Amino acid sequence: MTLDIRTIAPSELHEEMLRLKTERQMDFLVNLVGMDWGEEGLGVIYMLESTRTGETATLKTVTADRENPFIPTVSDLWQIANIYEREVYDFFGIKFLNHPDMRRIFLREDWVGYPLRKDDKTEEENPLRMTDEPLADTTHEYFLKEDGSVGVKENTVWGKDEYVVNVGPQHPSTHGVLHMRASLDGEIVKKVGLVLGYIHRGVEKISESMTYPQLLAMTDRLDYFSAMQNRHALCMCIEKAMGLEVSERVQYIRTIMDELQRIASHLIYYACMTMDTGALTAFFYTFREREQLMKIFEDNFGGRLIMNYNTIGGVMYDILPSFVKEVKEFEKALRNRFKEYQDIYTNNVIAKGRMVGVGTISNEDAISLGLTGPVGRASGWKNDVRKRHPYAMYDKVDFTEIVRNEGDTNARHWNRMDEMLESLNIIDQLIDNIPAGEFQAKRKPIIKLPEGCFYQAVEASRGELGVFIESKGDKTPYRVHYRSSSLPLANAMDTASRGQKFADLIAIGASMDFVIPDIDR
Amino acid sequence: MFDFSIVTKWFHSLLCGVMPEWTAIGIECLIVLLFIIVLYAILAIVLIYMERKVCAFFQCRIGPNRVGKWGLLQVFADVLKMLTKEIIKMRQSDRLLHDMAPYFVLAASFLTFACIPWNKGLEILDFNVGAFFFIAVSGIGVVGILLAGWASHSKYPIIGAMRSGAQLISYELSIGMTMLTVIMLCGTMQLSEIVQQQADYGWNIVRGHVPAVLAFIIYLIAGNAECNRGPFDLPEAESELTAGYHTEYSGMGFGFFYLAEYLNLFICSAMAATIFLGGWAPLMIPGLDGFNAVMAYIPGFVWFFAKAFFVVFLLMWIRWTFPRLRIDQLLSLEWKYLLPISMFNIILMALVVCLGLTL
Numbered sequence: 001m002t003l004d005i006r007t008i009a010p011s012e013l014h015e016e017m018l019r020l021k022t023e024r025q026m027d028f029l030v031n032l033v034g035m036d037w038g039e040e041g042l043g044v045i046y047m048l049e050s051t052r053t054g055e056t057a058t059l060k061t062v063t064a065d066r067e068n069p070f071i072p073t074v075s076d077l078w079q080i081a082n083i084y085e086r087e088v089y090d091f092f093g094i095k096f097l098n099h100p101d102m103r104r105i106f107l108r109e110d111w112v113g114y115p116l117r118k119d120d121k122t123e124e125e126n127p128l129r130m131t132d133e134p135l136a137d138t139t140h141e142y143f144l145k146e147d148g149s150v151g152v153k154e155n156t157v158w159g160k161d162e163y164v165v166n167v168g169p170q171h172p173s174t175h176g177v178l179h180m181r182a183s184l185d186g187e188i189v190k191k192v193g194l195v196l197g198y199i200h201r202g203v204e205k206i207s208e209s210m211t212y213p214q215l216l217a218m219t220d221r222l223d224y225f226s227a228m229q230n231r232h233a234l235c236m237c238i239e240k241a242m243g244l245e246v247s248e249r250v251q252y253i254r255t256i257m258d259e260l261q262r263i264a265s266h267l268i269y270y271a272c273m274t275m276d277t278g279a280l281t282a283f284f285y286t287f288r289e290r291e292q293l294m295k296i297f298e299d300n301f302g303g304r305l306i307m308n309y310n311t312i313g314g315v316m317y318d319i320l321p322s323f324v325k326e327v328k329e330f331e332k333a334l335r336n337r338f339k340e341y342q343d344i345y346t347n348n349v350i351a352k353g354r355m356v357g358v359g360t361i362s363n364e365d366a367i368s369l370g371l372t373g374p375v376g377r378a379s380g381w382k383n384d385v386r387k388r389h390p391y392a393m394y395d396k397v398d399f400t401e402i403v404r405n406e407g408d409t410n411a412r413h414w415n416r417m418d419e420m421l422e423s424l425n426i427i428d429q430l431i432d433n434i435p436a437g438e439f440q441a442k443r444k445p446i447i448k449l450p451e452g453c454f455y456q457a458v459e460a461s462r463g464e465l466g467v468f469i470e471s472k473g474d475k476t477p478y479r480v481h482y483r484s485s486s487l488p489l490a491n492a493m494d495t496a497s498r499g500q501k502f503a504d505l506i507a508i509g510a511s512m513d514f515v516i517p518d519i520d521r
Numbered sequence: 522m523f524d525f526s527i528v529t530k531w532f533h534s535l536l537c538g539v540m541p542e543w544t545a546i547g548i549e550c551l552i553v554l555l556f557i558i559v560l561y562a563i564l565a566i567v568l569i570y571m572e573r574k575v576c577a578f579f580q581c582r583i584g585p586n587r588v589g590k591w592g593l594l595q596v597f598a599d600v601l602k603m604l605t606k607e608i609i610k611m612r613q614s615d616r617l618l619h620d621m622a623p624y625f626v627l628a629a630s631f632l633t634f635a636c637i638p639w640n641k642g643l644e645i646l647d648f649n650v651g652a653f654f655f656i657a658v659s660g661i662g663v664v665g666i667l668l669a670g671w672a673s674h675s676k677y678p679i680i681g682a683m684r685s686g687a688q689l690i691s692y693e694l695s696i697g698m699t700m701l702t703v704i705m706l707c708g709t710m711q712l713s714e715i716v717q718q719q720a721d722y723g724w725n726i727v728r729g730h731v732p733a734v735l736a737f738i739i740y741l742i743a744g745n746a747e748c749n750r751g752p753f754d755l756p757e758a759e760s761e762l763t764a765g766y767h768t769e770y771s772g773m774g775f776g777f778f779y780l781a782e783y784l785n786l787f788i789c790s791a792m793a794a795t796i797f798l799g800g801w802a803p804l805m806i807p808g809l810d811g812f813n814a815v816m817a818y819i820p821g822f823v824w825f826f827a828k829a830f831f832v833v834f835l836l837m838w839i840r841w842t843f844p845r846l847r848i849d850q851l852l853s854l855e856w857k858y859l860l861p862i863s864m865f866n867i868i869l870m871a872l873v874v875c876l877g878l879t880l
Contacts, residue, residue, distance in 0.1 A: 165676045165677070184680075187848050277844040277845055278751055278754065278843075279844035279845070280751075281842060285581070348843065350752055350850075353850050354844060501847055501848065503847045503848065504847065
């Protein structure tokens with residue numbers, strides 16, 4: 001089940017991409033992976049999907065020049081490519097022609113080398129720097145001159161007269177160390193820019209020197225509110241590559257755990273949303289229910305934030321006999337409290353004023369920006385991976401995909417509220433019929449994946465989380481890439497916040513519900 | 522009702538017997554000053570403790586319970602912490618204005634605090650334009666907040682200060698209008714006289730019925746905004762501005778803002794109690810003589826504090842329930858709704874008074 005990848009020369013790339021986008025309606029750029037194939041050169045893998053026909057396509061392009069690798073940009077076709085290409089530039093040094101903003105995004109601007117290249121001497125060239133991190137107000141763009149050589153021009157990001165306020169990296173409502181630079185005109189936001197990487201741990205680089213079972217430790221630390229789903233994705237990807245079948249009991253347990261995790265995540269979302277709009281009391285209410293859920297997790301496998309539950313071929317421990325009863329109790333409690341949440345916050349006239357019509361994202365923008373999950377579904381885009389590419393038990397349970405068309409903060413908020421109820425419905429259908437069976441399939445102690453590229457996506461709490469693995473047949477992967485669900489959401493802040501008030505910037509950020517370790521990886 | 526002026530007059534004559542009058546007045550002023558400062562400090566401690574406990578109970582928490590029995594010493598521990606904190610001096614700030622700003626806020630708070638009639642005959646600043654004086658001195662606080670934001674030379678404080686300036690100036694209009702409504706009802710600006718009338722003829726909120734209730738509600742909303750408390754805490758909206766105008770203050774500089782904020786809450790509530798709920802006047806129900814006699818035994822200042830803290834509780838309830846407004850919503854609430862309604866309310870009150878429809 002390796003990915004079917006078509007190779008295209010860089011010179012024909014843009015034309016072919018344009019053709020795919022217009023003729024075959026590939027309007028969703030799922031993933032963009034930078035690659036270092038050593039002798040073969042540097043390259044990029046593009047994964048495309050059509051939101052109309054559901055068709056997928058995977059392409060790759062390679063340039064042999066390691067000194068000055070140039071590949072044409074596709075950021076004019078898909079807005080999300082803008083930030084993906086900056087990531088690739090940052091880690092592989094591939095320069096994208098005609099990309100308007102070729103700055104580093106995760107690493108310091110004075111960083112030397114490109115750490116995800118196989119021959120990079122990261123630690124030798126980058127001793128601990130004792131100076132402040134430079135933050136340039138200008139950027140550069142590479143373009144092809146008429147004679148075929150490459151020229152550079154300077155673009156201005158932040159003008160001299162702009163009133164730029166730094167929101168973060170230490171700020172109460174960026175939910176972590178996100179650094180947004182907002183240009184203000186009085187109270188009105190004119191532009192938002194991201195400075196990322198404050199907690200970048202190089203998960204993808206570390207993964208390259210780890211065996212497959214060791215990889216599992218990383219995923220829980222990406223989006224810690226989707227720990228279950230992240231690890232589910234990685235386990236499924238490895239299982240798919242190995243051709244390992246897991247028992248039905250495991251499928252049931254994994255599905256139930258995924259949905260419980262989604263509820264826990266949306267409860268946190270509600271808490272953060274209320275706090276960011278100043279309703280501090282409502283903040284504590286969902287923590288009460290979440291605590292009940294955390295207790296179930298803790299009893300069953302000892303984890304509350306870092307779950308360590310899924311393993312390759314199964315789960316770590318079997319569920320306790322009391323699990324079913326406790327989940328039912330939790331379900332009852334949550335359904336009872338649900339109205340209370342809406343009474344104290346969502347239906348409040350002030351909260352409505354802060355949410356309705358604020359931060360609207362159009363359907364086209366949502367697709368172009370790759371906003372999966374509840375955010376994209378608030379803009380009328382049916383993007384639920386559970387429906388698009390069903391996995392685990394999702395093709396056997398009956399559930400509706402929550403979609404709204406307004407695209408504003410209110411729609412995003414309500415989408416998450418309704419998703420909690422929908423998750424309860426899914427659990428309802430499964431909880432009584434968990435079949436008997438093994439909770440861990442038998443497998444060899446050393447896992448080697450066959451040669452090839454593998455991709456598996458799940459619907460994490462914040463949208464599509466994809467795991468891309470390229471294997472050369474060893475017991476360690478050649479390249480691992482995570483399609484972050486939060487990076488597109490953070491990237492959409494600029495589109496959603498322009499022209500809104502400064503206070504709305506925070507409310508919109510809360511409604512996007514990004515998790516920083518997932519952005520930074 | 523016991524008249525405290527008997528005590529104060531006796532004390533004055535006692536002092537005048539042994540020293541010239543100017544020394545006597547000087548000593549009395551010092552005693553009053555001491556009284557204000559001590560009461561100010563005690564009220565701040567009570568209010569901070571109360572806020573913590575009330576908000577904890579609203580939020581399904583226990584609140585402070587480690588320092589002392591029921592966490593009673595928590596506030597003292599916090600004050601101690603604040604006093605021992607380093608005062609950070611910033612290179613870019615305007616030092617003089619930066620250091621001065623908290624005192625403006627504190628001065629406004631003290632001056633308004635002195636206007637409140639605590640009991641019959643127990644007023645500190647009491648003259649025939651008392652209500653006018655109250656509104657005037659409460660405006661000094663805006664200067665302090667604007668200065669704090671400006672002198673900090675930092676982006677968050679200046680946005681906070683500008684918001685605060687817009688907010689306080691707008692909502693002062695509503696406060697003035699609602700107080701004017703009561704003044705029309707009572708025919709005097711002297712606060713002690715307003716309370717005395719309520720003791721004689723019934724509380725204003727009953728006596729003025731519809732327009733008075735309307736004015737009371739508007740006063741509570743505007744008063745809440747004047748105190749910079751949720752849902753109107755935009756100047757220091759911590760989710761976007763970290764701490765607003767006092768972001769760059771540390772130690773006691775911040776402590777003064779904090780103190781003034783809580784006292785402003787009390788002053789706002791006390792003024793609501795004074796002009797609407799009868800101040801120190803006891804609850805009297807016509808016809809129930811036995812009940813009224815018992816009520817009259819309760820000292821006036823107990824009545825006053827009970828009413829003031831009732832309003833404080835109302836304001837805390839509001840703060841810990843509602844989300845925060847946005848700046849444009851805040852201003853449109855004032856200019857498009859509250860101000861027109863309170864203007865209409867004044868006309869209504871004028872009609873009620875002229876036609877003798879008061880209860």
